[in-house]
Amino acid sequence: MxxxxxxxxxxxxxxxxxxxxxxxxNERPDVGAEVRARVLETIARLGYRPNAVxxxxxxxxxxxxxxxxxxLEGIFTNALMRGVEDAASAYDVSVLLANSYGxxxxxxxxxxxxxxxxxxxxxxxxxNRVRPRSGPALPLPGTPYVFLxxxxxxxxxxxxxxxxxxGAELAARHLxxxxxxxxxxxNGPASWDATRERLDGxxxxxxxxxxxxxxxxxxxxxxxxxEDGFALATAMLTGPEPPDAIFxxxxxxxxxxxAAVLERGLxxxxxxxxxxxxxxxxxxxxxxxxxxxxxxxxxMGKVAGGLLLAAIQGEPQRHxxxxxxxxxxxxxxxxxPDGA
Amino acid sequence: MxxxxxxxxxxxxxxxxxxxxxxxxNERPDVGAEVRARVLETIARLGYRPNAVxxxxxxxxxxxxxxxxxxLEGIFTNALMRGVEDAASAYDVSVLLANSYGxxxxxxxxxxxxxxxxxxxxxxxxxNRVRPRSGPALPLPGTPYVFLxxxxxxxxxxxxxxxxxxGAELAARHLxxxxxxxxxxxNGPASWDATRERLDGxxxxxxxxxxxxxxxxxxxxxxxxxEDGFALATAMLTGPEPPDAIFxxxxxxxxxxxAAVLERGLxxxxxxxxxxxxxxxxxxxxxxxxxxxxxxxxxMGKVAGGLLLAAIQGEPQRHxxxxxxxxxxxxxxxxxPDGA
DNA sequence: TGTCGCTACGAAATCGATTACGTAACTCGG
DNA sequence: CCGAGTTACGTAATCGATTTCGTAGCGACA
Numbered sequence: 001m002x003x004x005x006x007x008x009x010x011x012x013x014x015x016x017x018x019x020x021x022x023x024x025x026n027e028r029p030d031v032g033a034e035v036r037a038r039v040l041e042t043i044a045r046l047g048y049r050p051n052a053v054x055x056x057x058x059x060x061x062x063x064x065x066x067x068x069x070x071x072l073e074g075i076f077t078n079a080l081m082r083g084v085e086d087a088a089s090a091y092d093v094s095v096l097l098a099n100s101y102g103x104x105x106x107x108x109x110x111x112x113x114x115x116x117x118x119x120x121x122x123x124x125x126x127x128n129r130v131r132p133r134s135g136p137a138l139p140l141p142g143t144p145y146v147f148l149x150x151x152x153x154x155x156x157x158x159x160x161x162x163x164x165x166x167g168a169e170l171a172a173r174h175l176x177x178x179x180x181x182x183x184x185x186x187n188g189p190a191s192w193d194a195t196r197e198r199l200d201g202x203x204x205x206x207x208x209x210x211x212x213x214x215x216x217x218x219x220x221x222x223x224x225x226x227e228d229g230f231a232l233a234t235a236m237l238t239g240p241e242p243p244d245a246i247f248x249x250x251x252x253x254x255x256x257x258x259a260a261v262l263e264r265g266l267x268x269x270x271x272x273x274x275x276x277x278x279x280x281x282x283x284x285x286x287x288x289x290x291x292x293x294x295x296x297x298x299x300m301g302k303v304a305g306g307l308l309l310a311a312i313q314g315e316p317q318r319h320x321x322x323x324x325x326x327x328x329x330x331x332x333x334x335x336x337p338d339g340a
Numbered sequence: 341m342x343x344x345x346x347x348x349x350x351x352x353x354x355x356x357x358x359x360x361x362x363x364x365x366n367e368r369p370d371v372g373a374e375v376r377a378r379v380l381e382t383i384a385r386l387g388y389r390p391n392a393v394x395x396x397x398x399x400x401x402x403x404x405x406x407x408x409x410x411x412l413e414g415i416f417t418n419a420l421m422r423g424v425e426d427a428a429s430a431y432d433v434s435v436l437l438a439n440s441y442g443x444x445x446x447x448x449x450x451x452x453x454x455x456x457x458x459x460x461x462x463x464x465x466x467x468n469r470v471r472p473r474s475g476p477a478l479p480l481p482g483t484p485y486v487f488l489x490x491x492x493x494x495x496x497x498x499x500x501x502x503x504x505x506x507g508a509e510l511a512a513r514h515l516x517x518x519x520x521x522x523x524x525x526x527n528g529p530a531s532w533d534a535t536r537e538r539l540d541g542x543x544x545x546x547x548x549x550x551x552x553x554x555x556x557x558x559x560x561x562x563x564x565x566x567e568d569g570f571a572l573a574t575a576m577l578t579g580p581e582p583p584d585a586i587f588x589x590x591x592x593x594x595x596x597x598x599a600a601v602l603e604r605g606l607x608x609x610x611x612x613x614x615x616x617x618x619x620x621x622x623x624x625x626x627x628x629x630x631x632x633x634x635x636x637x638x639x640m641g642k643v644a645g646g647l648l649l650a651a652i653q654g655e656p657q658r659h660x661x662x663x664x665x666x667x668x669x670x671x672x673x674x675x676x677p678d679g680a
Numbered sequence: 681t682g683t684c685g686c687t688a689c690g691a692a693a694t695c696g697a698t699t700a701c702g703t704a705a706c707t708c709g710g
Numbered sequence: 711c712c713g714a715g716t717t718a719c720g721t722a723a724t725c726g727a728t729t730t731c732g733t734a735g736c737g738a739c740a
Contacts, residue, residue, distance in 0.1 A: 004482075006696060017720045022698060032718055052456040053402065054696035056393045058725045073621065074418035082441065094453055097437045101422065113434055116392040142344075226625045252625070259627050281413065282622060285566045285592070287599050346726060357690045362728055372688055394726035398695045 005046045014042040025050060056118060065308060066096040066119045067148075068110060070126035074099070075280065076297055077125070080148060083301020084123060091309050093120070100126055115143060121308045123148050144311035148304040149297075151193035156319040157311075160304045164194045167293045167326030168201030171247045171275050174291070174328055176209050178335060180245035180273055183211060184236050186229060186257055188249035190220040195249060198277070202247065217243060221253055229256025237264055237272070244272055245334075251276040251283045254290055258333065273334040288332035296324045345386045354382040365390060396458060405648060406436040406459045407488075408450060410466035414439070415620065416637055417465070420488060423641020424463060431649050433460070440466055455483060461648045463488050484651035488644040489637075491533035496659040497651075500644045504534045507633045507666030508541030511587045511615050514631070514668055516549050518675060520585035520613055523551060526572050526597055528589035530560040535589060538617070542587065557583060561593055569596025577604055577612070584612055585674075591616040591623045594630055598673065613674040628672035636664045 011018040016035060023031045024039040031039075042048075056062040067084060071077040077097070085095050098114060100107035107126055114122065122145035147159040168185075175183050185202050188195045199218070206213050216239055221228040229248060236243055237260060246261075248254035254276030261272045268274055268288055276283055279294035303324060311317050351358040356375060363371045364379040371379075382388075396402040407424060411417040417437070425435050438454060440447035447466055454462065462485035487499040508525075515523050525542050528535045539558070546553050556579055561568040569588060576583055577600060586601075588594035594616030601612045608614055608628055616623055619634035643664060651657050 008696080018697080019699075019721080020719060023719090026698080030718060035718080049452065049456055051397075051458065051696055052453070053393055053396045053458045054725090055698075056725095057391075057397050057696080057727085058698045060698095060725075062393065074414050078414035078439075081439075094438075094450075098434075099418075099421075110434075112389065113392070116389055118391065118393050230627075255625070285595070287570075348726080358727080359690060359692095359729080360688085363689090366728080370688060375688080391726055394695090395728075396695095397697085397726080398728040400695075400728095 004051070005048050007048070007050065010039065010042050010046060010048050013046065014039045060118075061120050061312075062118050063091075063093045064096060064117075064119050065093055065121040065123065065305075065312075066098055066114045067123045068098050068100070068107065068114070068126050070100045070102045070107060072101055076149065076295070079297035080125070080301040080304075083298040083303075084148075084305040085301075086298075087302045087305025087309065093309065095305075119143065121145060121312045123304050123308055125149055144308060144317065146304050146308045146311070146317075148300060157317050158304075158307050158319070159321045160300050160307070161321060161323055162194075162295050162300065163323035163325050164197040165201035166323075167277065167295075168198035168247070169205045170326060170328045171277070171293050172202050172205035172209075174330065174334065175245040175247060175273060175275065176205070176211070178269075178273065181211055182217065182241060182243045183245045183247060184217045184243035185219070186232050186236070186246055186248045186253055187218065187220050188224050188253065189222055195220065198249065221249065224250045224252050226252045226256035226259070229253035230260045231256070233257035233260035234264075237261065237266070242272075245269075246272060246274050248274065248276045251278045251280045251290060251292055254292070254333075255282065255286060258286060258290070269332070269334050269336045275334050279329055283329075284331065286333065288336050291331045291334040292329050294327045294329050296326055300324045344391070345388050347388070347390065350379065350382050350386060350388050353386065354379045400458075401460050401652075402458050403431075403433045404436060404457075404459050405433055405461040405463065405645075405652075406438055406454045407463045408438050408440070408447065408454070408466050410440045410442045410447065412441055416489065416635070419637035420465065420641040420644075423638040423643075424488075424645040425641075426638075427642045427645025427649060433649065435645075455480070459483065461485060461652045463644050463648055465489055484648060484657065486644050486648045486651070486657075488640060497657050498644075498647050498659070499661045500640050500647070501661060501663055502534075502635050502640065503663035503665050504537040505541035506663075507617065507635075508538035508587070509545045510666060510668045511617070511633050512542050512545035512549075514670065514674065515585040515587060515613060515615065516545070516551070518609075518613065521551060522557065522581065522583045523585045523587060524557045524576050524583035525559070526569060526576070526586055526588045526593055527558065527560050528564050528593065529562055535560065538589065561589065564590045564592050566592045566596035566599070569593035570600045571596070573597035573600035574604075577601065577606070582612075585609075586612060586614050588614065588616045591618045591620045591630060591632055594632070594673075595622065595626060598626060598628075598630070609672070609674050609676045615674050619669055623669075624671065626673065628676050631671045631674040632669050634667045634669050636666055640664045 007018045007021050011021045016039060020031060020035060021039055024036050065088060067081055069077050081095065081097060088095050098110040100110055122143060124145055125148050146157050147153040149161065150159060153159040172183065183206060187199055203213060219232050221232050229252065233246060233256065246257050248257050254274055258268055258274050261268055266272055276290050276292035279292045283290040283292045303322060347358045347361050351361045356379060360371060360375060361379055364376050405428060407421055409417050421437060428435050438450035440450055462483060464485055465488050486497050487493040490499060493499040523546060527539055543553060559572050561572050573586060573596065586597050588597050594614055598608060598614050601608055606612055616630050616632035619632045623630040623632045643662060
């Protein structure tokens, strides 16, 4: 229970007023070199640290932004948050994480608390409450916010998304480039916006190359799970003309698809090349290691953080959807020892 | 930039003093029913929310605790944090997450910031700075803290760990129970405390059952990766007397081990039963689904949160290592269609 | 009726910083 | 040598709540 040393203590010992100490800390110009040195020395000697709560009260900003997410497993949040932190650390702003785990009530509570806590801005990865399906949206009084990895936001604020369409194009072109002719797309659930955009990119590229695009080659799974990937891939492979490449909507789907290929005694990538989407860490540990289209999570976070910080500094916010390019990660499931 | 409504506004409109408003909010007894109702009505009508920063300054507590972690991937942190949040929500305390991603400098900065921010307590899952290998530990002035999932803490504070020893016993007994006689232990790196404890539990159980315990049956991997699991399991299986069961130190190791078993044309669990440790989400998606010893992450978080909150309420802290029991999750890799 | 004890409320200090403003001391040109 | 301008520091208000303490009003009781 040792009493913390306050600014007054420093001032008294250094023989100046607390206003001067404050000026030294905030590096204001109107303080002499001699006094500054004495104050600095006293601060160091006493181990003084400013009380951020008191500072926040008076200064009317807390140098804190928050991420509001509902990512159950925290799979994507980690990388996204790291990007945001990288952007924020340049401004000496710290980042809070509030996870509702998909519970709207929790989300509401979190949002209220964050606002009570006077965060300077919000990154929203969870739109249940802010843009609810029904009922009024929670007002965000004067607090800037941006959407991150949230499809379909209509507010007049930036919204940062991966470039799903061009990501799918990347995958398709890669498979075409290694000589595949019957390329299947094992897409995610049709209800997701991302799958539609990826479908567009895939279809355009395949059509452009003059390759077949039969209904059987393009399927929507009903979830993103490996189990669904296994089931759908098995169905594709048992058809009359099986594909020689499968582009999967997620690494999990691809994991299941690879199991299906191997179980039928076919080789990867010799008989069937497989490529995923996301680049989750499991991708590299697959046998064979899974080629994939990497989601630019870190970069997306950086962009979101940068825009939010700019908005906090007073820059006007426009409504724009910012697409961040995906990156192709080529591994052994498309170019392997038994391939090409 | 709409000015936020303050307590004074509420007081003025309700025709009372701000002291009274404060009392209503904090549910103090000395306020009449009639006035209370009027204040409450005014608060609701104006949409007033108390400013947590101002409150924290005067009340000298912020109703906030923080988790300091260095978990790069955030694999365990998510579940742990959820446990902490569950414990904290009963006290209406919110939980901050600070991740150093293994960078000691970042950890130092986070810790300083959290203390500046006057958090009421800390859960430490990252001991670099608090108990550094070299150099002085950062003092935590009057702020209670507990260690969570941190081996080898020597401070006079509680330290919450999984019961690794009995977890290993659980696995060994299960394998014995399904009739296996040559049980191998593909343990994690020997430098980790947990592996030693698991080894103790495993050895004791096997010895007690009178089963063989040759050096070849007990191996340490040099990492926790599937690749190492694959390599070591392959070595075990190509020996003169291959095991009929493999207990792996992590689900990742087990994933590699299963691949090794299958690649040699053996069946799981028919020829070789495989069981892991951790119960990461990938376990259930394996083919076959992986039996495993589940780390009680959620419960550990709850215990840690509960103890920290108790300490904040003023209860004295003892130095004790609290072990939380692991749980056996039996799936098809030990009891499957081709097994038993 | 006078006094004691409660109850219910308000005035004002307080938490620990930031900041607008006032003012000595000093500089410098005319 | 004087007045304006600059520099360097201090005084005091302020941020928005909590909390201590004082007191008006009331009922009860002797």
